[in-house]
Amino acid sequence: MVTGASRGLGQQFGRALAKAGADLIVTSRKRDDLAPFCREIETLGRDAAPIQLDVREKASIDRFADEAVAAFGKVDILVNNAGCNARKPALDVTWDDWNLVLDTNLRGTFFVAQAIGRHMIEHEYGRIVNIGSVTSVMGYAGLAPYCASRGGVKQLTMSLADDWGRHGVTVNCLAPGWFRTEQNKMLYENERWVEYLKDRIPLKRPGLPGDLEGAVVFLASDASAYVTGQTLLVDGGISTGATKATLDEV
Numbered sequence: 001m002v003t004g005a006s007r008g009l010g011q012q013f014g015r016a017l018a019k020a021g022a023d024l025i026v027t028s029r030k031r032d033d034l035a036p037f038c039r040e041i042e043t044l045g046r047d048a049a050p051i052q053l054d055v056r057e058k059a060s061i062d063r064f065a066d067e068a069v070a071a072f073g074k075v076d077i078l079v080n081n082a083g084c085n086a087r088k089p090a091l092d093v094t095w096d097d098w099n100l101v102l103d104t105n106l107r108g109t110f111f112v113a114q115a116i117g118r119h120m121i122e123h124e125y126g127r128i129v130n131i132g133s134v135t136s137v138m139g140y141a142g143l144a145p146y147c148a149s150r151g152g153v154k155q156l157t158m159s160l161a162d163d164w165g166r167h168g169v170t171v172n173c174l175a176p177g178w179f180r181t182e183q184n185k186m187l188y189e190n191e192r193w194v195e196y197l198k199d200r201i202p203l204k205r206p207g208l209p210g211d212l213e214g215a216v217v218f219l220a221s222d223a224s225a226y227v228t229g230q231t232l233l234v235d236g237g238i239s240t241g242a243t244k245a246t247l248d249e250v
Ligand SMILES: NC(=O)c1ccc[n+]([C@@H]2O[C@H](COP(=O)([O-])OP(=O)(O)OC[C@H]3O[C@@H](n4cnc5c(N)ncnc54)[C@H](O)[C@@H]3O)[C@@H](O)[C@H]2O)c1
Pocket: 003, 004, 005, 006, 007, 008, 009, 010, 028, 029, 053, 054, 055, 056, 081, 082, 083, 084, 085, 104, 131, 132, 133, 134, 175, 176, 177, 178, 179, 180, 181, 182, 183, 184
């Protein structure tokens, strides 16, 4: 299952898992938005079941897990991807901005994991991949609620790993660096910003479609059977700090 799969990284994760042999349950706030992606997955020879899910709505979370289990009998893999951002200087962040980002990225991630984790525990098997970010381990100006939510996802991952490990359920956090999507496309429209970003990334480019495939398949499969509670950064190295340490490089 991949949440928030109507576009962006959610589709990249879904595509990677389908290519590796998974049938997919995909979720979105609007079920109809999933139709083109479900068709694409079917052309890869896998089944795809679309389910409506708003991760900010308790009633929606309460309902969707049973629908998901009914679709394929059980869910082996959950990629907790749905998320959002409010990019503003900290002094301008409103109460509503904070609630939007934390409710979606942190509360949503927890209660979706709980709803599906319950079923995984019954089967004594599960792979939960919570999507974090380089902001799970670094602070960025202008992203206070987002960084707080992603730091929380990293900590939540460790806690759930300890709770559910005894039941055969692993819980890890896949933390992407900077990938151009709907969420951040306005940043990429500014060439100066792109040059600045590239300069700070040791591998000298933002993430491309495909860069997350190996990591999501690893964390979703038995290749990572003895890995739990970890945060795997797939970020071209930007989380190393990338601050210039010698004057002649400036
Ligand atoms: N793009 C990046 O560089 C990057 C880096 C690190 C982490 N992330 C995270 O990866 C995830 C995917 O982001 P993206 O870049 O593809 O952005 P995106 O905005 O294209 O996709 C976000 C997805 O989450 C869904 N969503 C938002 N609020 C929701 C809600 N309340 N209920 C259900 N679904 C909801 C959206 O509909 C969309 O499908 C997000 O959690 C994002 O924060 C993105």
